Amino acid sequence: MLLEQTHLIDTKDLSQTEIEEILERAAFWEQNRAKNLVPFAGRFVANLFFEPSTRTKFSFEVAEKRLGLEVLNFSTAHSSVAKGESLYDTVKTLVSLGVEAAVIRHQEPEVISELLERDTGCVIVNAGTGKTAHPTQALLDLYTMKKHFGHVSGLKVAIVGDIAHSRVARSNLWCLGKMGAQVMLSGPPEMRDPDLEKFAPYVPFDEGLQVADVVMMLRIQLERHQDPIFHAQDQYHQMFGLTKERLNRMKPGAVIMHPGPFNRGVEIADELVEHPRSKIFEQKANGVFVRMAVLEKVLQGGQEL
Amino acid sequence: MLLEQTHLIDTKDLSQTEIEEILERAAFWEQNRAKNLVPFAGRFVANLFFEPSTRTKFSFEVAEKRLGLEVLNFSTAHSSVAKGESLYDTVKTLVSLGVEAAVIRHQEPEVISELLERDTGCVIVNAGTGKTAHPTQALLDLYTMKKHFGHVSGLKVAIVGDIAHSRVARSNLWCLGKMGAQVMLSGPPEMRDPDLEKFAPYVPFDEGLQVADVVMMLRIQLERHQDPIFHAQDQYHQMFGLTKERLNRMKPGAVIMHPGPFNRGVEIADELVEHPRSKIFEQKANGVFVRMAVLEKVLQGGQEL
Amino acid sequence: MLLEQTHLIDTKDLSQTEIEEILERAAFWEQNRAKNLVPFAGRFVANLFFEPSTRTKFSFEVAEKRLGLEVLNFSTAHSSVAKGESLYDTVKTLVSLGVEAAVIRHQEPEVISELLERDTGCVIVNAGTGKTAHPTQALLDLYTMKKHFGHVSGLKVAIVGDIAHSRVARSNLWCLGKMGAQVMLSGPPEMRDPDLEKFAPYVPFDEGLQVADVVMMLRIQLERHQDPIFHAQDQYHQMFGLTKERLNRMKPGAVIMHPGPFNRGVEIADELVEHPRSKIFEQKANGVFVRMAVLEKVLQGGQEL
Numbered sequence: 071m072l073l074e075q076t077h078l079i080d081t082k083d084l085s086q087t088e089i090e091e092i093l094e095r096a097a098f099w100e101q102n103r104a105k106n107l108v109p110f111a112g113r114f115v116a117n118l119f120f121e122p123s124t125r126t127k128f129s130f131e132v133a134e135k136r137l138g139l140e141v142l143n144f145s146t147a148h149s150s151v152a153k154g155e156s157l158y159d160t161v162k163t164l165v166s167l168g169v170e171a172a173v174i175r176h177q178e179p180e181v182i183s184e185l186l187e188r189d190t191g192c193v194i195v196n197a198g199t200g201k202t203a204h205p206t207q208a209l210l211d212l213y214t215m216k217k218h219f220g221h222v223s224g225l226k227v228a229i230v231g232d233i234a235h236s237r238v239a240r241s242n243l244w245c246l247g248k249m250g251a252q253v254m255l256s257g258p259p260e261m262r263d264p265d266l267e268k269f270a271p272y273v274p275f276d277e278g279l280q281v282a283d284v285v286m287m288l289r290i291q292l293e294r295h296q297d298p299i300f301h302a303q304d305q306y307h308q309m310f311g312l313t314k315e316r317l318n319r320m321k322p323g324a325v326i327m328h329p330g331p332f333n334r335g336v337e338i339a340d341e342l343v344e345h346p347r348s349k350i351f352e353q354k355a356n357g358v359f360v361r362m363a364v365l366e367k368v369l370q371g372g373q374e375l
Numbered sequence: 376m377l378l379e380q381t382h383l384i385d386t387k388d389l390s391q392t393e394i395e396e397i398l399e400r401a402a403f404w405e406q407n408r409a410k411n412l413v414p415f416a417g418r419f420v421a422n423l424f425f426e427p428s429t430r431t432k433f434s435f436e437v438a439e440k441r442l443g444l445e446v447l448n449f450s451t452a453h454s455s456v457a458k459g460e461s462l463y464d465t466v467k468t469l470v471s472l473g474v475e476a477a478v479i480r481h482q483e484p485e486v487i488s489e490l491l492e493r494d495t496g497c498v499i500v501n502a503g504t505g506k507t508a509h510p511t512q513a514l515l516d517l518y519t520m521k522k523h524f525g526h527v528s529g530l531k532v533a534i535v536g537d538i539a540h541s542r543v544a545r546s547n548l549w550c551l552g553k554m555g556a557q558v559m560l561s562g563p564p565e566m567r568d569p570d571l572e573k574f575a576p577y578v579p580f581d582e583g584l585q586v587a588d589v590v591m592m593l594r595i596q597l598e599r600h601q602d603p604i605f606h607a608q609d610q611y612h613q614m615f616g617l618t619k620e621r622l623n624r625m626k627p628g629a630v631i632m633h634p635g636p637f638n639r640g641v642e643i644a645d646e647l648v649e650h651p652r653s654k655i656f657e658q659k660a661n662g663v664f665v666r667m668a669v670l671e672k673v674l675q676g677g678q679e680l
Numbered sequence: 681m682l683l684e685q686t687h688l689i690d691t692k693d694l695s696q697t698e699i700e701e702i703l704e705r706a707a708f709w710e711q712n713r714a715k716n717l718v719p720f721a722g723r724f725v726a727n728l729f730f731e732p733s734t735r736t737k738f739s740f741e742v743a744e745k746r747l748g749l750e751v752l753n754f755s756t757a758h759s760s761v762a763k764g765e766s767l768y769d770t771v772k773t774l775v776s777l778g779v780e781a782a783v784i785r786h787q788e789p790e791v792i793s794e795l796l797e798r799d800t801g802c803v804i805v806n807a808g809t810g811k812t813a814h815p816t817q818a819l820l821d822l823y824t825m826k827k828h829f830g831h832v833s834g835l836k837v838a839i840v841g842d843i844a845h846s847r848v849a850r851s852n853l854w855c856l857g858k859m860g861a862q863v864m865l866s867g868p869p870e871m872r873d874p875d876l877e878k879f880a881p882y883v884p885f886d887e888g889l890q891v892a893d894v895v896m897m898l899r900i901q902l903e904r905h906q907d908p909i910f911h912a913q914d915q916y917h918q919m920f921g922l923t924k925e926r927l928n929r930m931k932p933g934a935v936i937m938h939p940g941p942f943n944r945g946v947e948i949a950d951e952l953v954e955h956p957r958s959k960i961f962e963q964k965a966n967g968v969f970v971r972m973a974v975l976e977k978v979l980q981g982g983q984e985l
Binding site for chain 3: 108124131136330331352358
């Protein structure tokens with residue numbers, strides 16, 4: 071329950087109403103993007119990224135600064151975490167300094183769960199935890215779909231690639247279901263996750279491709295996999311990548327999405343990244359407005375606009 | 376002499392009047408913390424941290440931003456110090472760029488002394504030098520005591536732990552003496568410093584504990600020590616740590632302090648860190664206001680408030 | 681053509697009129713430096729430094745913040761470049777987030793050229809590329825000369841040191857020629873570049889010294905060179921460094937310049953760095969105003985001042 075906890079940890083916890091409120095508010099921020107409104111001026115937020123990230127970290131940083139927030143960027147290399155301090159003590163320290171929200175990316179979801187069991191006095195926004203959740207990514211994906219199609223309900227969304235390791239797949243699955251979309255999962259058999267297939271059917275890629283309104287390709291980390299086929303990028307691309315040939319078999323009006331960072335020529339053909347049907351860079355633009363909406367909601371009580 | 380030098384290097388150099396002025400001004404900043412006053416808007420300060428730090432660096436950064444200062448964060452990994460440039464040339468360069476104050480943490484106190492021998496054109500605030508000085512920590516400790524007890528004069532303060540290596544012990548010792556408090560030093564015999572015992576008596580921990588108004592535990596870096604007892608955290612904790620049992624023998628009304636980062640279960644029992652008698656996180660909160668007062672004093676001439 | 685491309689990549693591309701406009705506007709920013717004008721408030725710029733840098737990076741950061749710009753600092757260590765993302769995709773992502781200008785330092789000039797062949801949607805400011813170009817350094821050098829002498833035309837400028845590896849030499853050479861100054865190149869024979877000597881004569885150091893209005897010493901990286909004379913700093917200093925003795929043979933009114941970071945006692949005598957004839961730290965101060973002018977020009981359309 072977002073409103074009770076005031077945290078944003080997983081799209082599982084969000085009601086349809088809460089999702090719609092966030093999307094509406096994101097639209098407000100997009101419409102007013104040129105106005106330099108700064109309702110949270112003089113208030114502090116910290117970004118704690120325990121994994122490398124460009125787009126998510128900068129997306130939050132832009133969202134925060136556009137709201138007028140002062141930003142503390144925490145990097146493990148220059149911090150007392152080197153001295154063995156726990157995340158709880160780090161966050162509690164930041165709160166003592168005046169920080170009201172912590173945006174955290176961490177490999178271990180348990181670290182966030184443990185944090186929430188204790189009262190740090192600040193709201194937590196999950197910026198990506200291991201393979202479990204990446205709620206702001208899913209919300210910006212929804213926003214992108216709604217902007218394009220006018221609605222999310224009834225859309226068919228094929229999520230394709232390394233489902234087993236994907237926090238993006240999971241967060242989208244929970245969200246899309248609540249909003250009345252139909253999700254299909256696809257990708258190499260080695261990358262399936264039977265637990266998720268209780269909630270969304272697994273379909274062969276070329277089958278999903280023909281019925282999907284949204285083809286959401288996931289990043290493939292070939293270096294993670296043992297099977298020889300994953301060492302041959304070309305072979306992977308031909309079997310499971312979005313090729314130009316496959317684009318032609320997509321439904322009229324269907325769009326391509328990808329959370330990034332993408333591997334050109336692996337899960338998506340180089341020339342499709344910026345194809346007119348691709349929403350990839352628009353997703354990034356939308357991410358700023360969605361994160362502004364999320365921060366505004368968890369922080370509450372900025373200046374009246 | 377703070378007013379003459381305009382630097383803040385060591386609490387040794389501060390008069391009682393100067394200390395009181397800083398504490399009073401810190402109280403002003405605490406009282407007005409919600410007001411988003413920014414008297415130094417458009418002016419620049421640089422944080423130069425040559426040792427890892429979370430709380431001190433972020434505490435200064437928050438203090439600076441609350442004053443409206445623009446902040447340059449200097450990290451050795453991304454700087455020309457890698458190319459062998461001296462600190463003097465670095466600071467002089469920053470001054471040329473418009474920086475008016477440099478907040479410096481450095482392992483070698485001589486580096487700061489050498490810097491002060493030459494005219495850089497900017498004020499220096501010491502954010503911790505080796506084992507010699509950490510003046511803003513001592514000032515925030517004083518502020519915390521004054522806020523709790525209403526006065527510092529007459530207080531009995533036991534500083535406990537690795538005295539020999541502690542810049543916090545030294546800076547507190549000079550400050551507390553000037554303000555009329557009585558300091559006792561305690562801790563393992565291997566961690567005593569005979570030079571400091573000219574200024575404050577060494578007492579057995581359990582003796583100091585019973586008379587102290589403030590029990591200030593220091594961080595222990597067990598890995599630094601050769602003696603086998605320091606390799607057994609439990610053993611150290613029983614002999615020289617603030618245990619729950621020892622808490623019960625503290626004087627009524629006495630408080631626990633710790634400069635952080637703390638080792639839960641080593642120098643302080645886990646459950647005492649956030650005990651009602653503990654001022655540990657309040658110290659961090661107070662640090663922001665004290666650092667605002669220090670920066671304001673060394674920079675002078677902000678906008679009238 | 682700066683106006684057409686709106687990028688600033690190389691002084692080769694600038695007309696005399698464009699250079700003069702930048703210098704005039706830099707003078708405006710210097711005159712109004714105390715006013716806290718922020719014509720670009722709420723707009724975003726990113727600094728992407730793929731080489732270590734102190735003064736250039738901070739100089740841009742100060743310039744940006746003085747214009748009111750919000751700054752994203754990109755460091756390779758904490759970014760998806762670690763995951764193999766191309767610079768084009770990184771910049772395109774930043775643009776999607778709202779970034780309007782990217783200030784880039786990179787070892788490989790080709791990386792910037794490739795970037796310009798595609799439409800990223802943002803303006804690029806070159807903050808130093810390999811040995812080819814460092815346009816804002818050359819512009820600040822011109823500004824420093826014009827401020828001192830009242831004009832650049834007719835000045836004799838001796839650029840001395842490792843000409844072959846110097847982007848500063850190249851960018852100054854193109855600029856100074858357009859502004860009517862006469863450039864001479866000098867330094868050890870091993871560090872000559874015959875290609876540049878089509879545009880400016882090579883002269884023995886002691887000959888150039890006697891006629892130059894500006895003696896611009898370049899940073900020497902002795903560790904780069906194989907020849908044994910470059911391993912003896914003293915020997916290098918005597919043969920090719922600006923010694924106190926050589927200062928005495930400089931033309932009356934002539935000034936010393938150096939782009940920094942300098943090696944005291946190698947290419948310039950320690951006591952000459954801050955000699956009254958040295959413009960070294962003034963160059964750094966001027967750099968902020970020149971970079972404000974450059975950013976203003978490439979970004980255009982800030983608030984009316």
